[in-house]
Amino acid sequence: TVPDAPGQRPGAREPILKALALPGVVAVLFVVAAYVLAHNILYTYIATFLDANDMGEARDVVLLVFGVASVVSILITGAVVDRKLRQLTIISSALFLIAAVLLALLAGNVIVVYGAMVLWGLGWGGVTTLLQTAVTDAGGDRGQALLVTTWNSFMAGGGAVGG
Structure with a gap:
């Protein structure tokens, strides 16, 4: 359960898992699970991927491109998340999907590769804000607690599945 909030009557807490019954919570958690798993499968082994595609010497520049694109995404997301949550979430997911397909098919x-890293960074950078906002809108504090558990579980899973 989540601790009592200021002004909440003692004992008025609901079990966290009851948040799964709230509309939208399961859908957001599914997106969190899929997105974080997919991202971490690739990101955990990006050095190996780059080495396999004769780009190991450019690892630092490739990751810099990803990082700069992620920062740009954070700035854009922060500026418009309250007005464009659904659209940004769809765009973020599409950018990551396109990047993954490009890396899978044209990594040579x-x-x-650099273009895919830009797309991936633009998709990934603001995703935390997007998904936290979405789950909080749907499930409040209980949804947020479930998001953290889902996020961390599938982050660990990405490394395991990727390996």
Whole structure:
């Protein structure tokens, strides 16, 4: 359970798992699970991926491109998350999906790899804000607690599945 909030009557708490019955919570948690798992499968082994595609020497630049794109995404997301939550979440997911497909199919092309890293960074950077906002809108504090558990579980799972 979540501790009593200021002004809440003692004992008025609901079990966290009851948040799963709230509309939208399970859908957001599914997106969290899928997105974080997929991201961590690739990100955990990006050095190995780059080595396999003769880009190991450019690892630092590739990750810098990803990081800069992620920061840009955070700035954009922070500015419009309250007005464009659904649209940004769909765009974020699509950018990551496109990047993953490009990396899977055309990783031998250096320009494609850098372009994919930009798309991936733009998709990933603001996703935490997007999904936290979505689950809080749907499930409040209880939804937020479930998000943290889901996020961390599937982050660990990404490394395991990727391996």
